[in-house]
Amino acid sequence: MNYDLSHLTQTDRRVYGPIQDDEALLLYALVRCLGAKTVLEAGGQTGYSARNFLAAGATVYTVDTQPVPVQGERHHVIQADIGYVNLDLLPPLDLVFFDAHAEEAQYRFFLLAVASGVIHHGTTVVVHDTGLHSQQFVPWAVPCGDRWAHQPEERRFVGRLVAAGWQCVHVHADDDAEPRHGLTILQRPRSLA
Numbered sequence: 001m002n003y004d005l006s007h008l009t010q011t012d013r014r015v016y017g018p019i020q021d022d023e024a025l026l027l028y029a030l031v032r033c034l035g036a037k038t039v040l041e042a043g044g045q046t047g048y049s050a051r052n053f054l055a056a057g058a059t060v061y062t063v064d065t066q067p068v069p070v071q072g073e074r075h076h077v078i079q080a081d082i083g084y085v086n087l088d089l090l091p092p093l094d095l096v097f098f099d100a101h102a103e104e105a106q107y108r109f110f111l112l113a114v115a116s117g118v119i120h121h122g123t124t125v126v127v128h129d130t131g132l133h134s135q136q137f138v139p140w141a142v143p144c145g146d147r148w149a150h151q152p153e154e155r156r157f158v159g160r161l162v163a164a165g166w167q168c169v170h171v172h173a174d175d176d177a178e179p180r181h182g183l184t185i186l187q188r189p190r191s192l193a
Contacts, residue, residue, distance in 0.1 A: 007055045019128060023183055024052045026171065027126065031056035034124055036094035042082040043100035044068035050075050061090055083108035087116050099128040103153040107160055124187050125161065129154045131172035131182020150181055158184045165189065
């Protein structure tokens, strides 16, 4: 099978808003491997990650407080705070991509979405910007040991999901001299028996 990855157009790994192309490639593969049909992204900016999810075959719901350009027929933009989005606008979600850098709002959405079934037992959650940088590349980064947390709110948010019983894997290159923002992938525990 051939995959059309022509939508991955960033030549510089030093991007600080959208996902980096290596991360986009991993997310593309994750959507394909999971067979994810419905994706919600919290935080959309220019629509770069939405284009990636669309290219992988998903229907995408982008929630952002700012306008986000619609990227295609299966892209639905909801201009709202993720913590107060109307859950009636959403189907059950196969994958949720948190990239809003708003710990409390994201956690509020998470709790409400779980209670309503929008996030269900089979939903995979991915949180962007959970890695560490080797130096302070941006003014808002905070020290974390001998590294710098690019988005400390996203790291705390992951901690809350893990405390709620979700299992995770961190996809980070924290020792890399170039900034790698990192992803954390979470699922509810499942028995493989």
